Structures are given as structure tokens and as C-alpha cells.
Amino acid sequence: MLNVISITSMVEYHFKVSPIVYEYAAEQANLTEGQRMFIIKSIKRDNESYNVLYDNSKWSCDCKSYKYKSGVTEEGYCKHIRLLVFFLKEGVVIPFV
Numbered sequence: 307m308l309n310v311i312s313i314t315s316m317v318e319y320h321f322k323v324s325p326i327v328y329e330y331a332a333e334q335a336n337l338t339e340g341q342r343m344f345i346i347k348s349i350k351r352d353n354e355s356y357n358v359l360y361d362n363s364k365w366s367c368d369c370k371s372y373k374y375k376s377g378v379t380e381e382g383y384c385k386h387i388r389l390l391v392f393f394l395k396e397g398v399v400i401p402f403v
């Protein structure tokens with residue numbers, strides 16, 4: 307509920323204005339098996355971006371919302387994680403950085 311509008315606007319932005327979601331290549335981010343790392347650029351602030359890590363089915367993000375558990379879902383998902391869960395579920399092709 308809290309993040310529905312944010313997610314929708316991020317999805318629209320990604321497709322209509324400029325891609326904001328990318329994935330790091332494994333060697334680029336020193337990832338091990340079962341890990342994937344993504345970067346989501348802020349649509350409000352040009353120089354900001356957030357790193358989202360998927361580690362053997364567990365998600366984490368380096369944004370303040372995730373860190374302080376404010377505006378997150380019951381599972382502790384911030385809007386960035388929710389955006390990625392949505393993209394992966396919908397089969398959206400995420401470009402590499």
C-alpha cells in the first residue's frame with residue numbers, strides 16, 4: 307500500500323523515460339554462486355542509486371528505508387526490492403551495467 311505508487315512510477319519511468327534497473331555481472335561485483343546484484347538509479351536524485359543484493363533467495367538493499375525498516379513490507383522489502391521482485395516475476399529483461 308505504502309509503496310504502490312512508487313513502484314508504479316518506477317516501472318513507468320524505467321520503460322518510458324530511461325532505464326533505471328541494471329544487473330551487475332558476477333565478476334564485476336565479486337558475486338558467488340546463488341548471488342545476484344542489481345543497481346537501481348534514483349528517479350528523484352540524479353546522482354543516487356541503490357544496490358540490491360539477492361543472496362540465495364534472501365533480498366537486501368542499501369537504502370535507508372531498508373536499513374531502518376521504514377516503509378517496508380511485512381517481509382522487510384523496500385520499494386527497490388519490490389521493484390526487482392516484480393521485474394523478475396514478470397520476466398522483464400534486465401540489462402547488465
Ligand SMILES: [Zn+2]
Pocket residue numbers: 356367368369370371372384385386387
Ligand atoms: Zn531499497
